[in-house]
Amino acid sequence: MxxxxxxxxxxxxxxxxxxxxxxxxxxxxxxxxxxxxxxxxxxxxxxxxxxxxxxxxxxGPGAVTDKRTLAAYLEYWITHIAPHRVRANTLANYRQSIDMHIIPALGAKKLDKLSAKDIRSWLDRIAVQCRCCAQRIDAKRAADKQRCCALGNCCQLLPAPRRLQYYHGVLAVALAHAVREDMIARNVAKQVQVPSGPPRRYEPLTLTEAHAFLAETRRFLHGEVYELALRTGMRRGELLGLRWTDIDFETNTLTIRRTVQRIIGQGKLEMPTKTKSSDRRIPLSPPCIKVLKEHVAFQQAQRDRAGKNWTKTDYVFTSSVGTPLEPQHITQSMKTLCERAGIRRIRFHDLRHSCATLLIESGVPLITVKELLGHSNIMITANTYTHTRLPHQADALRLLDDQLDRPNPKPHRHSATGTENKPESAGAPEQEPTSSDHNS
The missing domain is CATH 3.30.160 (Double Stranded RNA Binding Domain)
Structure with a gap:
C-alpha cells in the first residue's frame, strides 16, 4: 500500500x-x-x-519535556539558581525586572513555546510606554505633589535604551540556564537584537567647578563623603563601608575591604567589594588626612549627644546614632550640594569620573589612575572614566596650527626616482662613481 x-x-x-x-x-x-x-x-x-x-x-537536542510557564520557571530560577551566582544587589534588581516587567508581559507563555517574536514584540511595546503611567510613579506621590500623569498630563517618561537592554539581558541569562539544563532546546532571547542607543556622555567637573564644590562641602552635612569621593575616586558604597580600622594614620593609607548597599526588600547590607581589584589600599593626601581627623572630633560629639542611643559600628560615616548612612540620601543630596556650590548638577558617581579626568589632565599615568580606582582592566579606565574636554581639544589644535603656520623652508627638488638632486659645483665635471664609492 x-x-x-x-x-x-x-x-x-x-x-x-x-x-x-x-x-x-x-x-x-x-x-x-x-x-x-x-x-x-x-x-x-x-x-x-x-x-x-x-x-x-x-x-538535535531531543523532545522538550518542560511544559511550565515562563512565570513558573523564572520564579524557580530567581529563587534557587540566581542567588548562587550573583551579588545580593544584582539579585534584587533581577527580581524587580522579572516581577515588574517580564512576568506581566510574557509570564503566561509556555517555556518551550516562547519565541523570539514574543520577546521582540514585548520590547517594542515597552519602548513606547510611559514608565510614569505604567508604574504609577506620579500617582504614588502625595496629592499636592502630583504634577503629570496622575493629572492627565502624560510626561512621556520613556525607558532608556540601556534599560531595555537590561530587561532583555535578565531574560537571556535566565533562559541560558534553561538551555544548560536541557529544559529548552535554544535560547530564543539571543535571537533578538536590542538597539544600544547613543552612549551616555559624562561631563566631569572642571577645575574651577571642583574648587567651588570643595568649598561648599565644608559647610554641608556629611560633606566629608563628597570631598573624599572627589579626592580619591572611591565609590559610594566603598565610602559608606569604610571603618576606622581601615585607616592607618601612621602610614597615611586607607584600605578598601567592603561596601554598604541598600538591597530592595532587605535594607542596608554590608557586602564585598565590586571586584577583586576593588580590594585595594590607597594613599591619603594631606587634605584627606585633615578631613578625616576633623571628622573624628565631629563623630565624637555626635556620640556624646546620642548617649545610650549610639550604635557601635566603627563605621567612619554614620548617622546621628552611629548607624551607616543611607546610600540613597547621599545620592539625592548631590542636587542640593551642587545648587549651593553654584555649579551645574551632576550625579554622585560623576565625582569618580571627575577624579579620574582631573588626574589624567594633570599628567598622571593611566596605569596609576587604574590602580587608584580599582579597575580590573586598564581599558575600563581609558574608555569610561577619562574624558577629553573641549578646551584641551582646542589646545591640541592650536599646537597643530603652530606647526602648520610656521614658515616653510625651501623644499629640495627630487628626481623621478626619489633621490635628491644636489647642486653641482660650478665648473666641476660629472664623474662616474668609483669602486671605492661603492664600498663606502
Missing part, C-alpha cells in the same frame, strides 16, 4: 475536520519516550512533516 508506513515510523490518520494527524514516539531529554504530533492538509504533507519532526529530535 502506498500509505503504509514502516514499523517505528509513526502513524498517520484522517481527522474529523478533514485534516491529517501524524504521531510518532521519540526519546526525550531525560531518556524517556514521548509522543509528538504534526498536522497537515493531505496525507503526503503530514508524512513529510512527521519525517522532519522525527529527524530533528533524533539529530
Amino acid at each position: 502506498t500509505n503504509r508506513r514502516p514499523n517505528g515510523a509513526g502513524t498517520i490518520y484522517p481527522r474529523k475536520d478533514g485534516r491529517y494527524e501524524g504521531a510518532a514516539w521519540v526519546k526525550t531529554l531525560d531518556g524517556q519516550r514521548t509522543r509528538i504530533r504534526v498536522y497537515g492538509r493531505t496525507w503526503e504533507e503530514t508524512n513529510q512533516a512527521l519525517i522532519k519532526a522525527v529527524a530533528e529530535h533524533q539529530n
